[in-house]
Amino acid sequence: DAKTTQPTSMDCAEGRAANLPCNHSTISGNEYVYWYRQIHSQGPQYIIHGLKNNETNEMASLIITEDRKSSTLILPHATLRDTAVYYCIVPMNTGFQKLVFGTGTRLLVSP
Amino acid sequence: NAGVTQTPKFQVLKTGQSMTLQCAQDMNHNSMYWYRQDPGMGLRLIYYSASEGTTDKGEVPNGYNVSRLNKREFSLRLESAAPSQTSVYFCASSENPQSSRTQYFGPGTRLLVL
Numbered sequence: 001d002a003k004t005t006q007p008t009s010m011d012c013a014e015g016r017a018a019n020l021p022c023n024h025s026t027i028s029g030n031e032y033v034y035w036y037r038q039i040h041s042q043g044p045q046y047i048i049h050g051l052k053n054n055e056t057n058e059m060a061s062l063i064i065t066e067d068r069k070s071s072t073l074i075l076p077h078a079t080l081r082d083t084a085v086y087y088c089i090v091p092m093n094t095g096f097q098k099l100v101f102g103t104g105t106r107l108l109v110s111p
Numbered sequence: 112n113a114g115v116t117q118t119p120k121f122q123v124l125k126t127g128q129s130m131t132l133q134c135a136q137d138m139n140h141n142s143m144y145w146y147r148q149d150p151g152m153g154l155r156l157i158y159y160s161a162s163e164g165t166t167d168k169g170e171v172p173n174g175y176n177v178s179r180l181n182k183r184e185f186s187l188r189l190e191s192a193a194p195s196q197t198s199v200y201f202c203a204s205s206e207n208p209q210s211s212r213t214q215y216f217g218p219g220t221r222l223l224v225l
Contacts, residue, residue: 034212043201043216091212098169099214101153
C-alpha cells in the first residue's frame, strides 16, 4: 500500500464541517483512496473512495487534489456520533488486495 | 439482513486453552477476513479467504488457524491461547476479491487470555 500520513487527532464543533486531511505523495496513477472510520468499540465502517474526481455520498465528500498527492474527507455537518478514528488507506491496485489500517485520525466532535 | 455477525462477543481464556471464533455473513459475499486490533493500534490482518475453498495468511498468522466452512462462514481457531493473543478480533467480508478494498465488518470479539 502507498504510505499515508494523517494527523493524530482533530477537534470539531457539532454542526460544523469536519475536514480530515491525508497525504499520500507516493500514490500511483491507478490507485484509489479509501476512507474508513471506527467508532469506539465497533468494527470499522467503509465511508467512501475515489480515484481522481471528487466523490460524494450520503456520509461524506472526498476531495482529491489534482496531483493526487493528498485528499480531504469532509463531513459537512458533524454530529456527536461522528466521533471516531478515521483511516485513510491507499491499497495497491493489483488484483486481490488486503486493507492495511494505520493509526488514523481521532476526530472528537464536541457540543 | 444482519450483515456480518460474530460470536462470542466476549471470551476469557486461560493460557493454553483453545477456542474457535465464529463469523458469518448474509450478504452472499465471496471474500472474508480476520483481523486483530490491539489497544491503541490499527487493525492487522490475520488470515483471509478470497473465495470459498481458499485461505491465505495475512500479516500475523502465527498461533491461528482458519476454516472457510462454506460461503457464509469463516472461523478462526486458537489452538493454544497465549496472553499475547489478548485482543479484539474483527471479521469482515467483501463482495469478491476484485472489491476487496470495500469491506464490511462485524462487531468484534473481545478476547482476554490470562
